[in-house]
Amino acid sequence: MSIEGTIRIRAIVPITGLSEEALENRKAALDRYRALGTEIDFAVIRVGPSSIESVYDEEYASHEVLCEVVRAEKEGFHAVILWCAGDPVIEAARELVTIPVVGPGEASFHIAAMLSDRFTVLTTLASLIPMARRQVHAAGLSEKLASVRAIELPVLELEIAEEETFEKALCEVEKAIKEDGAEAIVLGCLGMINLSEKLADHFRDKGVSVPIVNPGLSSLKMAETLARLRLSHSKITYPTPRKTEGLPKVCS
Amino acid sequence: MSIEGTIRIRAIVPITGLSEEALENRKAALDRYRALGTEIDFAVIRVGPSSIESVYDEEYASHEVLCEVVRAEKEGFHAVILWCAGDPVIEAARELVTIPVVGPGEASFHIAAMLSDRFTVLTTLASLIPMARRQVHAAGLSEKLASVRAIELPVLELEIAEEETFEKALCEVEKAIKEDGAEAIVLGCLGMINLSEKLADHFRDKGVSVPIVNPGLSSLKMAETLARLRLSHSKITYPTPRKTEGLPKVCS
Amino acid sequence: MSIEGTIRIRAIVPITGLSEEALENRKAALDRYRALGTEIDFAVIRVGPSSIESVYDEEYASHEVLCEVVRAEKEGFHAVILWCAGDPVIEAARELVTIPVVGPGEASFHIAAMLSDRFTVLTTLASLIPMARRQVHAAGLSEKLASVRAIELPVLELEIAEEETFEKALCEVEKAIKEDGAEAIVLGCLGMINLSEKLADHFRDKGVSVPIVNPGLSSLKMAETLARLRLSHSKITYPTPRKTEGLPKVCS
C-alpha cells in the first residue's frame, strides 16, 4: 500500500552562505511545483562552506550534512534531498538511512537521459567542469553527455546578477546545441532555480524545443515519486555501516 | 510557471487481450498511487495484438498506438503513457507530439539506476530476454544491467495464476541477487503491477532491502513529474516529421 | 553443403514515392555488382510513406514490409534486403522468417568498421542525425562512429539534383575527414546509390584513399554471402513469435 496522506520531504542545504531571501526564493519555487499533499522544509547546516565550488567544500560540509540526514529520518521525514547539484556525500548518506536520499544532479541527469540522447550540463565556474563530468560518469551516463560548460559566475552571485546569469547561460546553451550537439540541458547548480523557466520560454518563443532540466525541481519530484511508491536505495548497494563512530546524537 | 490545477494523463493500452477485470485492476493500482490533482484514464486500442510478446506484436500495435497518442494530445492530455514495459513505438510517438510520452520500461530502468549500481530485469517469457536487453542498451544503461531473467509465464496468465507468478518471480529474484549480483529488480511486464508490493514485503520481512521497481507506477510518477515541470522530450532528438502520410484523423 | 545453383534475393522497397526511373536505376546498379548466379528482384510496397525521413515513416511502412518479408520466404527467396538505409522493422522481420534479412545500414556500418577505425555516416536531412546515431549504437559500433553529417537534401531529390547532391556530399565528406577524424564514409541513404563511385573516384584522383561504403551494394553482397553460406540470424536473438495476429495472408 502507498503512503496515505502527506509526504514530508526535507531539503538539507549544505552551505552557510545562502541569504534568507535566496532561501525564501527556493521555498517559493518548490511550493509552486510540489504535489498537493507534499510538505517540504529546509534544514540549513550551521558549520560548513559558504558555497560548494570544489570537492573540498563538499568534504567540509559532510559532517553536518550526514547529521542532518540522520536527524530527518528520526523526525519521520519520508525523503531527503541533498540540496546541491553536486549531490554531496550521497553515498555515505544512503548508508546511514533507509529513507530515500535524492541527489538533484543525479535526478536531473536521468531525466535528461529520458528526454534526449545527448545532454549538456551547465555549471557555474570552469573549475567545476571536471567534477561535473566525474559525476555523470559515476551515474553511468557518460555515453549521453554531450559536454559540460561553465558560465563563469560564482554560485552566490547567480541570483544577485540575474540578468547577467541569464545572458551568459543563454550564450552557453546556444553553443552547446550548435557546437556540441546537445539535445537537452541540465542546469548544474541550484542557484539557477529560476533560470529554467526563462530559458525554456526563450527557446519556445524561438520555436526550439529543447528540455531545460532544473535539478532542484527534479529532486523534488523524484523525492515525491520515491516516497509515494515506497521505494528507496538498495541496501546491497549502500549497506548500513557496522559502526558509525563519530556520528553526533545532535547536529551542531 | 507550472501547470495550475489538474494534470490529465492518458495510458494507452497497446493490446486487445486485457480483460475488463485486469483493466480495473490497473486503474485501481494507479488510483492508489496518483497524486492529488492527477486524473488518469485508459485508452485501449481496438485492432492489435492480444498481448505483446515479440517485436512483431509491437509492430502490429503501432498504427493504433500512434493514432491514440496523437488523439490524446488533441484532447488536451498533459502526458501519455505507452502502457507496456517494452515501450512500443516510443520514438515515433515522440516525433508526432510535443506532450511527454512516457515509457514504463525506460522510466523504471532509470529509477533502478538511481537506487542501485546493478539491476536485473524480470520478464515473462525467455524469448523476451534479448528484447529487454536491447531496450536497456538503447536507454544507455547496459553498464548497470546485472541480468535479464524470465519467469516463463505468458503475459495474460500472470494475473490468473497469481500465486504461481509470485513463487516463480521470487525464485528468479533470489537467483538474480545471489548469482548475478543484482542490487535492485525491475519488473519487466505491466501484468506484474501488483507483484512489486508483495515481493518488497517479502524481502522486507526477511530483512533484505532491495528495491522492486514497478514499471506501471514508475511511468505514472514520471508522467506527473514531466507534466508538472512542463518538461517534454527534446525535439532535436525526436523532430516532428515533415510529412505524416497514413496517420488517420480518427482511430479505428 | 552450399546452395547449388542460383541465389534469389528480394529487395523490399518500403516507400511508395520511388519513380520507375529511379527503381530502374537501382536495378541497373545491382545488376552491375551481383555475382553470377544471383537473381535479384524488387517488391515495392503499395501502402506506405512516399519516402522514409522519420521513425514515423518507418512505422507507417511496417505492416506492408513485414507482409512482403513473409511472402518472399514463402516464394522461396534465399534472402531479403530491407531496401532503406534505416533498416526499418528489421527486428520484427527477423522474428517472422528464417531466411536472412539484411539491413543496408547495418551491413555498411560493419563493412566500414572492418576497413577503418572511425567512420562518418552521411545522411540526407539534419533531422535524421539522431536516428542514424541510435542505429549505430544499436549495432554496437558507437565506439567507431566519428560523426553523422547531413547534406540537407530530401531523399526524393537526391537523384533529381545529382550535381547538387555530389557537391554537398563532397563538402561534408571533406569536413568529416578534416574536422571529425573520419577515416571512412558510410552513405546513409539508398538514394545515394550512384554517389559512392563518384566520390571514390574524386578522392582517388586526389590521392586520398578513403572507403566510401554504399549501403545498397553492401546489402546485396551481404545477402549473397549469407545465402551462399547458409547462414541466417540467430533464432535465440530473434525468436519466432508464438502468435502472429494481424499478419495478412496476402499483401495489399
Add this chain to the structure above:
Amino acid sequence: MSIEGTIRIRAIVPITGLSEEALENRKAALDRYRALGTEIDFAVIRVGPSSIESVYDEEYASHEVLCEVVRAEKEGFHAVILWCAGDPVIEAARELVTIPVVGPGEASFHIAAMLSDRFTVLTTLASLIPMARRQVHAAGLSEKLASVRAIELPVLELEIAEEETFEKALCEVEKAIKEDGAEAIVLGCLGMINLSEKLADHFRDKGVSVPIVNPGLSSLKMAETLARLRLSHSKITYPTPRKTEGLPKVCS
C-alpha cells in the same frame, strides 16, 4: 564501375605444418562456396611456425606473410586473405598494400554481430583465450562477446581427430548457449573449416537455429565483396609507410 570478369583472391597460409591433404581440404571447401568468376589460390610460407598457437607464432610468421601480401598485390590479385583466425599482422599488411587484406577472425566477428546480439568464440587451446578476447576488443565488438571457450585440442590435431573435435566442440557450444548466453558461435580456427556444417546440421535437427560462423568461408565472401565493390581499407587508418626497409624483393 565494378571489376569486370574474374576476381582473383590469394589466401596466404602463415604456417608450415599444414599437410598437403589438409590444404586440399581447404581448397575443396572454398571451391564449394566461391562465387562463379572467383579464382582462389593458396600461398604457403616457407619459413615460419608449424601452427599458430601464440602471439609469438604470429611474430615468427610475420616476415614471410608480409612478403607474400606484397607479392600478391604485385601479381595482380584483387584481395588477400590472411589464412588464420587470429588475423596475424593484419595492420602491417594493410599498410603495405592497397588491395583489401581480409582477416578471417575479424570478418566472422562482424558477421556474427549482424546475426545476433551476443556471440561466443570457440578456440582450440585454453591458452589462446586471452588472445581471442583481445582480438574481439580490437575489433570494437567486446560488448557483443558472450565468452571465449576452448576445446583443448591443438590446431594440427583438429582434422586428424575429427570425431573428437566434433564432440568437444558440440559440448562447448552447448555450454556457451546455456551458461554464457551465446546466441551465435564463431569458430576460432581455420582447422575447423568442415565443422560449421556439422554443427549447424546438428542444431537444425534439434530445432535450435543458432548461426555457426566459419572464419574461412566468411573471409572468402568478404574478400569477394570488397573486391567486387572495389573497396579496400582506409589509407588514413593504415597509411603507406614512408620507408619499408627490410622488405625483401622476393619471398624466401
Add this chain to the structure above:
Amino acid sequence: MSIEGTIRIRAIVPITGLSEEALENRKAALDRYRALGTEIDFAVIRVGPSSIESVYDEEYASHEVLCEVVRAEKEGFHAVILWCAGDPVIEAARELVTIPVVGPGEASFHIAAMLSDRFTVLTTLASLIPMARRQVHAAGLSEKLASVRAIELPVLELEIAEEETFEKALCEVEKAIKEDGAEAIVLGCLGMINLSEKLADHFRDKGVSVPIVNPGLSSLKMAETLARLRLSHSKITYPTPRKTEGLPKVCS
C-alpha cells in the same frame, strides 16, 4: 632536473584502531621495499574511525586526513600516500596540495591492468564489494575488472587471524581464477600487506604465475616514481579551491 637526494614520503593513516604492532608491521614492510634514498614516515589521525569499512567511515576520517595532507606539504614532504585501499578523500586532497597524493587502490588497479587483461579485487567484507566496484569504475578500468570478492573478515582481524586470512584469501583467489576468469589479483585492504608474498609464493610453487598486487607496496613505488619524476596530478583536473573555509591551521 630530478629531485636530488632524499625523497620524503608521508603515509597518512586514516584510522585510529591500528595497534602499535600493526603499524610497526607496515613500517617494516615498506622498509624492505623502499628505494635507497627514500624516507617514509606515518602520520596517524587522532579523531576518526577505528577502521574503514564503509563510505561513512571515509567521511568521518576526511577532516583529519585533509588536514594531514596539507601539513605534509607544508613540512616539505615530496608525496603523500592515503594509507587505505579505498583511497579516501583523494579528490579533495589533490585539490588542496600540489605534491602528489597517491591512492593505494588506484595505483594497484593500474599496475594490475598493465600486467593482465582482467583482474579481481579481493576485499575484506562483502558489504564493501559495491564500494570497490565503484572505485574501479571511477578509475576508468571497469572493462578490466573480472570480479570483486570478499574474504569476510573485518579489517582489524586480518592480522590477528593470519592463518585464517591466508586460507580464506587463497580460496577466493582460486575461485576468482577458475570461475571469474581473473588473470591477476589486487588485494583490497592494506591490512593484507604481508599476504601478497605468501599468496605469490603459494602459486609459484604450484607453477601458476598470477600477479598478486599489493596496494601498500604499489603506493610506495608510485609515490617514489612521481616524486622522482617531479610529476603530480593535473591542476586542471583538481583545481586549487578558491576558498578553504574550515581547514584548520593545525591538525587535532
Add this chain to the structure above:
Amino acid sequence: MSIEGTIRIRAIVPITGLSEEALENRKAALDRYRALGTEIDFAVIRVGPSSIESVYDEEYASHEVLCEVVRAEKEGFHAVILWCAGDPVIEAARELVTIPVVGPGEASFHIAAMLSDRFTVLTTLASLIPMARRQVHAAGLSEKLASVRAIELPVLELEIAEEETFEKALCEVEKAIKEDGAEAIVLGCLGMINLSEKLADHFRDKGVSVPIVNPGLSSLKMAETLARLRLSHSKITYPTPRKTEGLPKVCS
C-alpha cells in the same frame, strides 16, 4: 622478500638509426632519474628499421627484439624495457619470458590516467595517430583519451631540430588543453626524452600545472617498481608458448 641489492634493467632499442650521441643522451637522462641501486644498460638491435614510424616498422624489428628480450632474461636482468613508445611486440615478448616487460607507452598512459581524467598523446607524424589511438584502446583507457596530436616531425629529427620540436610541441599542447579538454599530456615518442622538463617548466612558469608524462622515464620507474616488488605480467594473460620455433639461440 624483495630483491636484495641491485636491480638490473635492460632497455632494448628496436631501431638502428639512433646516433651514438642520441643514445648517450638517453643514458644520461635515465642516469639522472634511476634509483640508487638500479643499473640500466641498452641493447640496440643490429637488423631492423632505422626508426619506428609504422606498424610495418614494428614488425620488421620484431625478430631481433624478441631475441634480445630472451637474451636479457638469460643474462639475469630483472626487467626489460621495449625502448619505443609504441611498445612493439610487447605481447609476444611477455609470452617468451617471465621477467617484466615494460612498454613506455602503456606505462605512461596509466600514469597519466592516475594524474588526470583526460590526457592527450603527442606523437611525431600525423600518420601515427591511428596507431596511437589503437594502443590506448588496447590498454583499455579510451574513455580517458582526449585526443592524439602530431607535431609533424619525423622521429630522427626531433633531437636535431630541438628548438623546432619544442615550439611545435608547445603549440600542440596548448591546442590540446584549449580545444580538446586535455588535462595531462603523454609524450608519444622516446625521442622527446628531454622535452618533458622543458614543457613542464614552461607551463609552471605560466602558472599552469599540467602533467607532462615522459614515456622513457615512466618505463624506467615502472621497471624498477615491478622488479623491486617481484611482480611480472600474468602468465594466464601471456602464456609461455608450447613451441618457439625460429627463436634463435643468439641474436644477430
